[in-house]
Amino acid sequence: MSILEKVQLSNAQIDHVGIVVHDLDDALATYCGILGFRLLERLHAPDHGVEIAFLDAGRTTIELLSPTDQESGTARFLARRGEGSHHVCFAVPDIAQTLQELRAKGVRLIDETPRQGIHGLVAFLHPQAAHGVMIELLQKDRAHRLE
Amino acid sequence: MSILEKVQLSNAQIDHVGIVVHDLDDALATYCGILGFRLLERLHAPDHGVEIAFLDAGRTTIELLSPTDQESGTARFLARRGEGSHHVCFAVPDIAQTLQELRAKGVRLIDETPRQGIHGLVAFLHPQAAHGVMIELLQKDRAHRLE
Numbered sequence: 001m002s003i004l005e006k007v008q009l010s011n012a013q014i015d016h017v018g019i020v021v022h023d024l025d026d027a028l029a030t031y032c033g034i035l036g037f038r039l040l041e042r043l044h045a046p047d048h049g050v051e052i053a054f055l056d057a058g059r060t061t062i063e064l065l066s067p068t069d070q071e072s073g074t075a076r077f078l079a080r081r082g083e084g085s086h087h088v089c090f091a092v093p094d095i096a097q098t099l100q101e102l103r104a105k106g107v108r109l110i111d112e113t114p115r116q117g118i119h120g121l122v123a124f125l126h127p128q129a130a131h132g133v134m135i136e137l138l139q140k141d142r143a144h145r146l147e
Numbered sequence: 148m149s150i151l152e153k154v155q156l157s158n159a160q161i162d163h164v165g166i167v168v169h170d171l172d173d174a175l176a177t178y179c180g181i182l183g184f185r186l187l188e189r190l191h192a193p194d195h196g197v198e199i200a201f202l203d204a205g206r207t208t209i210e211l212l213s214p215t216d217q218e219s220g221t222a223r224f225l226a227r228r229g230e231g232s233h234h235v236c237f238a239v240p241d242i243a244q245t246l247q248e249l250r251a252k253g254v255r256l257i258d259e260t261p262r263q264g265i266h267g268l269v270a271f272l273h274p275q276a277a278h279g280v281m282i283e284l285l286q287k288d289r290a291h292r293l294e
Contacts, residue, residue: 009182009183009184010183010184010185011205012204013204013205013206014161014164014204014205014206014207017161017164017235019277019278019279021278021279022278027278030276030277030278031277031278034249034252034254034276035254035276035277035282036156036157036248037156037157037159038157057159057161057237058158058159058160058161058237059160059206059207060161060206060207064278082279083278083279084232084274084278084279084280085231085232085235085279085280088164088232090204090205091205101183102181102182105181106181107181107182129177129181129182130166130177130178130182131166131168131169131177131178131211131230131231132166132168132229132230132231132232133166133231133232135182
């Protein structure tokens with residue numbers, strides 16, 4: 001396959017695994033205090049209706065999410081499915097191009113255009129697009145790039 | 148913190164994200180054909196009652212699992228929860244030591260002792276140990292180590 005034919009997520013790098021929890025303090029006591037993961041960053045994101053903690057997980061990070069706005073999508077997910085895996089995030093170099101390629105393939109999207117997230121531009125694919133997994137695409141802001 | 152105090156999963160590296168699906172061919176058509184992930188390995192694991200495909204996802208891999216034995220834990224998970232995230236796997240250097248440390252902390256385990264998996268010794272933590280996420284520990288066989 002020539003490099004010109006590399007499309008969609010063939011050059012994606014996993015960025016984080018998102019886990020939704022009822023109570024962030026309680027989840028941090030488990031993940032850091034008991035399981036031994038290291039806390040990298042904790043923040044309140046009122047625009048997104050969540051409190052968030054990022055934990056070091058080697059080549060990736062774990063994002064613990066706890067809804068603060070009961071009308072948010074995250075709160076509805078938690079009420080419907082309970083605590084557990086919420087999404088898997090892949091960093092891509094050009095989110096607009098990846099979305100365009102996916103749209104051309106008829107992939108069902110939650111976000112038709114990228115929007116500003118915590119660490120860069122983000123867009124979610126519908127879970128039906130990936131057999132029940134909600135995939136997040138992320139084009140990292142320069143400050144948050146590892147490379 | 149001294150190096151002697153580094154315990155449990157503080158040195159864990161994410162190895163893969165496990166996703167359970169009804170039909171592996173169908174899931175590969177989506178993940179590789181449409182989303183563009185690259186297939187690394189496909190195998191039938193009758194001892195585990197599953198067909199498996201590993202896909203390249205940058206710093207980690209995606210494991211698609213499809214039960215072939217309707218009595219397996221994977222089949223019961225699929226019947227109860229539907230398609231989607233099944234587990235998150237972390238590679239650890241010494242699985243017996245990590246299990247011992249977790250047991251000492253009272254962490255609820257599915258596997259009290261490591262057992263042979265596809266790529267090395269594995270043990271699963273109970274989802275209740277990690278807010279609904281089933282964590283798999285893996286001590287990779289030498290042949291499967293990246294480093």
